[in-house]
Amino acid sequence: MKQRSFLSLLIIMILLFFGTATTTLAHSINMNYSDLNIEGNEILYDLFIEQKDLFQQFGTDLDSLVNDELASQKIESYLQEGLRIDADSKPLTMELVSMNMAQKGAARGMEFQLTFIADEEFEQFNLHYNLVFDDAPAHTSVLMIHVGDYFQQDMINSTNRDIQINLPQDQQQGQTKDLPQPKIGAVLWKYFVLGIEHILLGFDHLLFLLSLVLIATRFKDALKIVTAFTIAHSITLFLVATGRIQVIPYWVEALVALTICYVAVENIFVQKAKWRWVMTAIFGLIHGMGFAGALAETGLPKSNMIGTLLMFNLGVETGQLMVLCLLLPLLIWLRRFPWYRKMMIVTSCLIFVLAFYWLIQRL
Numbered sequence: 425m426k427q428r429s430f431l432s433l434l435i436i437m438i439l440l441f442f443g444t445a446t447t448t449l450a451h452s453i454n455m456n457y458s459d460l461n462i463e464g465n466e467i468l469y470d471l472f473i474e475q476k477d478l479f480q481q482f483g484t485d486l487d488s489l490v491n492d493e494l495a496s497q498k499i500e501s502y503l504q505e506g507l508r509i510d511a512d513s514k515p516l517t518m519e520l521v522s523m524n525m526a527q528k529g530a531a532r533g534m535e536f537q538l539t540f541i542a543d544e545e546f547e548q549f550n551l552h553y554n555l556v557f558d559d560a561p562a563h564t565s566v567l568m569i570h571v572g573d574y575f576q577q578d579m580i581n582s583t584n585r586d587i588q589i590n591l592p593q594d595q596q597q598g599q600t601k602d603l604p605q606p607k608i609g610a611v612l613w614k615y616f617v618l619g620i621e622h623i624l625l626g627f628d629h630l631l632f633l634l635s636l637v638l639i640a641t642r643f644k645d646a647l648k649i650v651t652a653f654t655i656a657h658s659i660t661l662f663l664v665a666t667g668r669i670q671v672i673p674y675w676v677e678a679l680v681a682l683t684i685c686y687v688a689v690e691n692i693f694v695q696k697a698k699w700r701w702v703m704t705a706i707f708g709l710i711h712g713m714g715f716a717g718a719l720a721e722t723g724l725p726k727s728n729m730i731g732t733l734l735m736f737n738l739g740v741e742t743g744q745l746m747v748l749c750l751l752l753p754l755l756i757w758l759r760r761f762p763w764y765r766k767m768m769i770v771t772s773c774l775i776f777v778l779a780f781y782w783l784i785q786r787l
């Protein structure tokens with residue numbers, strides 16, 4: 425009896441954790457980016473930071489800050505302190521051209537248009553990025569460098585915030601035929617890690633996986649469910665991220681919540697998972713759309729888009745397997761107890777309530 429009470433309490437605590445997570449965190453992809461265009465001795469810097477990462481520093485009402493002169497000065501000072509570009513060991517002059525609220529995929533945040541001007545043209549520069557890490561240690565920003573037709577990409581995070589950028593010598597002509605291209609191994613690895621982080625921070629995705637395997641009586645059944653989900657998930661990830669199909673992020677996020685509601689209700693009335701893999705494949709298509717559009721917004725490199733998508737998807741599936749390897753043995757062991765069915769029904773009811781709350785909030 426004590427064991428049963430402990431497990432029930434543990435499940436309730438997990439669900440409460442999911443419930444207190446904001447919907448911006450649910451099924452989220454980090455949408456922050458730093459897009460730099462180099463023209464002669466000038467760098468045009470397009471910076472986007474999600475609202476959730478700016479929350480501790482400026483609060484949630486960012487719209488009012490944009491139109492407030494004193495608040496704008498505070499934001500500009502914050503950027504001056506936390507963002508610096510050096511060329512030939514000299515800091516470039518920064519100017520804030522504009523700032524406004526913007527929507528990128530399913531993420532809302534603040535977009536800044538900045539210019540950095542040097543005294544003369546340069547062949548390399550150092551980017552020092554120290555924004556929001558104190559309040560959001562997991563903050564990640566996709567770095568994109570454009571010089572004519574030349575493109576370079578990297579990932580800014582708490583361990584990689586000081587980056588040296590080497591530019592092609594004939595940048596003025598924009599000729600890249602014989603120029604050495606940037607190494608992509610590090611970028612691909614970072615997209616792999618980003619895929620794992622997506623699963624571990626995608627609370628609605630984790631809850632969906634939990635709902636799917638709650639009625640699995642054998643490891644074989646769970647494997648069929650997960651395989652169907654993985655295949656379907658991958659299909660829409662590639663189709664949406666490469667622009668072959670277009671989706672409306674808000675509707676997709678609402679449908680993701682709806683799929684969780686349906687599975688939770690089905691768990692109450694169905695006791696076998698024989699045909700669940702078919703339904704899972706259909707719902708997997710929706711979940712794949714849930715983050716693919718946002719991933720494309722981060723500036724996938726056209727020269728290696730397939731490789732980047734493959735590594736990100738591999739990271740997603742790796743994170744998914746990590747969770748299932750911990751979850752499935754526990755659930756299969758618990759099925760030996762006569763009270764498992766009742767516990768599963770209670771858990772499914774709680775999942776339904778939480779998913780329905782997400783559905784209403786997203787609509």
